[in-house]
Amino acid sequence: MLFTEDFLHYVWKFRLFNRIGLYTTDGEELQVYSAGLHNKHAGADFQNARIRIGDETWAGTVELHINSSDWHKHGHSMDGAYDNVILHVVYNHDTPIILPNGRLLPTLELKDRIPGELHHSYHNLVFGKNIVIPCEGSIKRVDPLTMQNWLTRILVERLEKRAEAVTAALEKNRGDWEETFYQFLAANFGFKTNALPFELLAKSLPQNILAKHKNNPMQIEALIFGQAGLLTEGLTDEYAVKLRTEHAYLRKKFNLTPIENHLWKFMRMRPQNFPTIRLAQFAALIVRSTHLFSQILETKEVKNLRELFLGLEIHQYWTDHYRFDKLSPTATKHLGKATVDTLLLNTVALFLFAYGKYTQQQFFVSRALKLLENIPAENNHITANFANLGVNIFTAFESQALLELKNSYCDYKKCLQCGVGIKILKPN
Template sequence: MLFTEDFLHYVWKFRLFARTDLKTDDGEELEILSAGMANTDSGPDFHNARVRIGETVWAGNVEVHLSSSDWQKHGHNADSAYDNVILHVVYRNDVPLILSNGRQVPTLQLKDRIPDELYNRYHQMVFGEQRIIPCEKSIAGIDGLIMSNWLTRVLVERLEKRSTAVTDSLNLNHNDWEETFYQFLAANFGFKTNALPFELLARSLPQLTLAKHKNNPMQIEALIFGQAGFLETELQDEYPLKLKKEYDFLRKKYSLQPIENHLWKFMRLRPQNFPTIRLAQFAALIVQSNHLFSKILEIKDINALRALFTDIKVNDYWEGHYRFDVKSKPVSKTLGAASIDILLINTLALFLFSYGKQHQKQYYINRSLRLLENLPAEKNNITEDFITLGLKINNAFESQALLELKNNYCNYKKCLQCGVGNKILKLA
């Protein structure tokens, strides 16, 4: 048989082995009263297990290995944390287990006790031929309630992991939610390709500095484009020349240092997504928005949240340009609906969740989840793959969960830790 130790953990945890006439390695009758709680930290694999060996009931820890000789290979013989192991569960019992104090630990061998059908399903998922995910031949048949419950859990895992970055930034920003939100929003305005330079720009240009010039859109635009490094070259048009003049003054006033202009990427981007256009839109948002995060905490209606980004209008110069000094056919440069939804997913929903978690207010966590439920599903390679497998993705709640499922479960073949994989393995 070909399997990993995780498979034996799974078999033991759910007692998916033949349990009739169980005996330890020295022939004593064995009854499993409780398999114990799986331990994800260091130490024995299962805590607080209860077994009856002969006439005695034992309570303690259980260790699981492919072979009993792995105990020595893993160095457990020199670790006192394993001295209270009451049962050694192995696939193959090749050597007796004797602790340093002379006590022999009872061993249960699972060889010939694992059902062939269970092993075959596991082997097909983990080692079988696959194009997209391990369970691609079975996932469409999973009960809708089971799938929904698992996606909810996976989505919360995703938001909790991503909220760690929010907490780290909050610590750096002296717990200033507005500043932290501004930095994350800026990074997400880069839409992956230009996320890094946008983040560096926001960190180099505090929101407090911008707030001092709220009533002067030209100065806001000068600060944004200047710090982005786009005013360091020779310019020709009147508009960028004005920006440069304003920036040169403000740069000295605030001792500003622009980021490197070469960090911005134009290659393989549609002109509407050029960083110059995104910067113009970001500047317009700064001009039109005051205390944006505070507003988001108060606004419950999704259309009102969208309106915060829908109504921004860039400087008229950009209606006929995608880059400085290069004319183009006049086109409106407002943010598109899909771009706005991405900002709502990656910034607003995350910050509502993080705020609720930080302040222990379930209300904001629930608002975050409801927001995702009311946003359309994302369209990308991963969601398209799941659709080809027969799944229907109804909203961003599900698409975000499926991204987490694919990237942190399927890609690593963590089928035994997955609610979907568990269900497939247990199918009769």
């Protein structure tokens, strides 16, 4: 069976080896007081360990390898950062290691001290022929407290990674949270298919220009559709012609450059999700909302956050149109609850979290997590697979965490860095 260094780290970290009668390879009595803190950066594998060798107690770093000779293969003999290692922990001791100062590096061999059952369980977990995730046969037996604690941790990891993009955009926008929120909200109005053109539209049309025309819905619509590049010369409907005329004036006034209209995708989409309808809804939100991000920061109840997006009054033209100059059966074109929940998940919750982290106000971080607890879980193939394995998924809090679990841990078989994997492997 395969034996990896990650597994050796796991065994040492949780001291899952026979600790009775420990001796170094050169015969000195050894006692481990603390395995130390796992170091995932440059330097020795564990820091701040405490051990006793013979009659002397040591505090410092510990390095782990499969074979003792890996010390030389990994270049540690030429790296001064490893000169102060107090213990070398190996699976197989095949050569003594002499440090540059002439000191014999104390070594602990674990080959005959690791329970075979533990190694067998690890091998089946990481190298087994599983289809969905490595622990698919065991995850439903993990206790709810362990699962909840781990999902909370990796949900925060997911939000922290996504918040980095917010911070980067904030810097480009010179610290303007409203402008940054507006750009991200626009991108999420396009969902995956039209996220890019929506984002480019927002960047081509700064929010301060829209703010000057909030009292004139026609001008807001002209700016939105005009900058989207959709007010082409061939349009004949009165509404479209008015928008085109208005946009021509505003474009010249503010020296605006529309985006290319070929970027918008209509194919294989339900008409309700056509970019023209989303743009009309986005325009209606701009008309109704002033300083939307500030409103969100001040709105504490989830139901009130939803109300900021529900019931948008889009222009009556879209009641019987999905595209310019093409009549369609009459239908309501409001944002649906599911769409609003997606915007709350991908934009509002993210920005509450990012703002809380940036300003060091835990209150907003907690509000972001609470918001996710009040949004229904996403339904996709990943969440469906977890549900089939017996994992309870009720809210976006859980579904977002499980997406992170699958994409950042399960797909890379990082079972020994996963709270669920550790719980499954840990002896009772």
